[in-house]
Structures are given as C-alpha cells and as structure tokens.
Amino acid sequence: MKCSRHPQNDAVAQCSLCNDYLCSDCFEQTKHLKSTFGTVCLDCYEEILQADINNYQWTIKNNIKKTIISIVLYIIGVILIVAAFLGETSAFTQQYTMIGIGVFLCGFYTAL
Numbered sequence: 001m002k003c004s005r006h007p008q009n010d011a012v013a014q015c016s017l018c019n020d021y022l023c024s025d026c027f028e029q030t031k032h033l034k035s036t037f038g039t040v041c042l043d044c045y046e047e048i049l050q051a052d053i054n055n056y057q058w059t060i061k062n063n064i065k066k067t068i069i070s071i072v073l074y075i076i077g078v079i080l081i082v083a084a085f086l087g088e089t090s091a092f093t094q095q096y097t098m099i100g101i102g103v104f105l106c107g108f109y110t111a112l
Contacts, residue, residue, distance in 0.1 A: 005042060015041035077105030 001011040001021045009023030016038030022030075030045045037048065080102030084095045 013039045015039060015044055017041075017044040020044075073105045077102040077107075080105065 003009045003011050003023035003026060004020035005026055006023050009025065011021030012024050013022045013027045014020070015022060017040055020041045020043070022039065022041050026042055027039065029042060030040050033040050033045065033048070037044075040048070080098045084098035084102065
C-alpha cells in the first residue's frame with residue numbers, strides 16, 4: 001500500500017477515522033494524537049483542529065455574552081438600589097421591593 005498523501009512512499013499505518021494510508025512522514029506528524037484518536041492522517045488531524053478551534057471560539061463568544069449580560073444586570077440592580085434609597089416614595093414596601101430586585105439583579109446572572 002502507498003501513502004494517500006505521498007504516493008511515492010510506502011504506507012506504515014492506516015487512519016482510524018477515514019482509513020487512508022499514511023507513510024512514516026505523515027505518521028510522525030500525527031503520532032502524538034494516537035492515545036486520544038488512534039492513528040490519524042493529516043486531513044483528519046486538520047478536521048480535529050478545526051473542530052477544536054470552532055468550539056473554542058463558541059466558548060469565547062458565549063463567555064463574552066454572559067459577561068455583558070452580567071454587567072448590564074448589575075448596573076440595573078445598582079440603579080434600583082440607589083433609586084430606592086434616594087427616591088421619595090411614600091410606600092415603605094415599594095422601597096424594599098426595589099432594593100430586593102436590585103440585589104437580585106446584582107447577583108443573579110453573575111452566578112451563572
């Protein structure tokens with residue numbers, strides 16, 4: 001058998017994902033993945049890396065969204081607490097309701 005990427009070289013292994021053949025050069029470049037994925041060819045290795053990059057990018061975007069939402073809710077919570085203390089509302093329960101909502105907003109999404 002010959003290597004799928006280097007037809008002039010004899011194959012020494014076969015990709016466990018796509019069954020393509022690998023020469024010693026190709027095998028050497030991906031041997032560190034053997035314990036996790038088995039023997040993989042360079043094309044499958046690129047696909048694995050791209051999937052990891054996509055997952056990492058999604059995680060970063062998701063964390064940024066959570067951070068922005070946390071900051072906005074925290075600011076709204078602080079505004080409600082300050083408004084309750086500075087406001088001239090006559091209803092005692094209305095002030096404590098605003099404080100309670102404010103404290104809730106300050107800590108709710110931050111815990112996620």
